[in-house]
Amino acid sequence: MSDGKAKVEGMGDTNEDSNNAATYLWRSTRVLGIILVYCAIGSQLSVVNKVVVTFIPLPNFILFCQFTATTLMLLLAHYTGMVEVEPLTWRIAGIYTPLVITFFALLYAGMEVMKYAPLETFITVKSMTPVLFSACEYLFLGRALPNWKSSLALVGIVVGAAAYVKVDAYASVKAYMFCGLFLVAAVSEGLVAKTTIEKVPLNNWSRSYNINILSMPLAMAQMLLAEEMLQMGEAKNEWSTKTITLLVASCVMGLGMSVATMWIREALSATSVSVVATCNKFISELVNWFIWNKHTTSDGLWAVLIIMVCGIFYEQAPLRVPGQGYVREEICPCLPRSWLGFTPKVRKTDGGAYGAI
Numbered sequence: 001m002s003d004g005k006a007k008v009e010g011m012g013d014t015n016e017d018s019n020n021a022a023t024y025l026w027r028s029t030r031v032l033g034i035i036l037v038y039c040a041i042g043s044q045l046s047v048v049n050k051v052v053v054t055f056i057p058l059p060n061f062i063l064f065c066q067f068t069a070t071t072l073m074l075l076l077a078h079y080t081g082m083v084e085v086e087p088l089t090w091r092i093a094g095i096y097t098p099l100v101i102t103f104f105a106l107l108y109a110g111m112e113v114m115k116y117a118p119l120e121t122f123i124t125v126k127s128m129t130p131v132l133f134s135a136c137e138y139l140f141l142g143r144a145l146p147n148w149k150s151s152l153a154l155v156g157i158v159v160g161a162a163a164y165v166k167v168d169a170y171a172s173v174k175a176y177m178f179c180g181l182f183l184v185a186a187v188s189e190g191l192v193a194k195t196t197i198e199k200v201p202l203n204n205w206s207r208s209y210n211i212n213i214l215s216m217p218l219a220m221a222q223m224l225l226a227e228e229m230l231q232m233g234e235a236k237n238e239w240s241t242k243t244i245t246l247l248v249a250s251c252v253m254g255l256g257m258s259v260a261t262m263w264i265r266e267a268l269s270a271t272s273v274s275v276v277a278t279c280n281k282f283i284s285e286l287v288n289w290f291i292w293n294k295h296t297t298s299d300g301l302w303a304v305l306i307i308m309v310c311g312i313f314y315e316q317a318p319l320r321v322p323g324q325g326y327v328r329e330e331i332c333p334c335l336p337r338s339w340l341g342f343t344p345k346v347r348k349t350d351g352g353a354y355g356a357i
Helices: 002-055 059-079 090-116 119-127 129-140 148-167 173-199 204-225 241-267 270-291 298-312
Strands: 346-348 354-356
Touching: 002 059, 002 090, 002 119, 002 241, 002 270, 059 090, 059 204, 059 241, 090 119, 090 173, 090 204, 119 129, 119 148, 119 173, 119 270, 119 298, 129 148, 129 173, 148 298, 204 241, 270 298
Parallel strands: none
Antiparallel strands: 346 354
């Protein structure tokens, strides 16, 4: 009797092990598939945008097409029952306005950088964002300072960026003005996004829909201010079948990148996502180097490689411990709010410490 019971228990353990192995294999295959999709889209989107804005130097028109396409595709998916998109309301529009402005400024500056400079310049300025983020997260979001490994990585990124600027053969004042705007917009968008998402709990599809539909008027207004409608018939614009196909591809890839980003953030840690994003930059650079001659010099390429390698070793700092010089409700946790011109109220925290509200 005991032998039969032991056999049954042994069979149960075997089945459980088989189920665990199958589950692990499925999860591993799924994660690998997500990484491959993310790399396939992410590594080519910057290259496609660079090619499109080179042959059609109308960045606001391109952004308007991408915003419109994403909005329409999400609405189609919603009405066919594939995804659930919550309707836009005046309340949501009001809360999302700061995020939309910074989001549009970020994409607009990125397109302008790619219009006036090689793709390597865009990769360089994009890689500089962790340097500013680490400082702003310490000041405003209650995170600790980076550890020694991340600090060395940030120093390496700054050194690589300085080396790139020094050897940049295509340097122009206008390009680097938009680089500065890109950095300001990237940091602002990162800081505003967190508070906006917390105020209005929406699913990822609804957030993407709201941001894109609210960005359409901004792109249209900027397109009119830049008189891009009057420039569409000029000879500098190459309205070939190839270029229009790439424009359509950039619209589809924009939505695909949004979906892939949501998937990979759910499947991997923030550090792993950062490493995969760096691999995307490597692939983008390889493709850009081989498809045409609109790229930086060999010295500039070495500087970009230094930046990308250093980016692999950067890790986001953890949150500071509440009660140890950090109160979550403060505007600037590392400085007294009285320095900003008004006297803070005082409340007692859960840990017994007192801080500003």
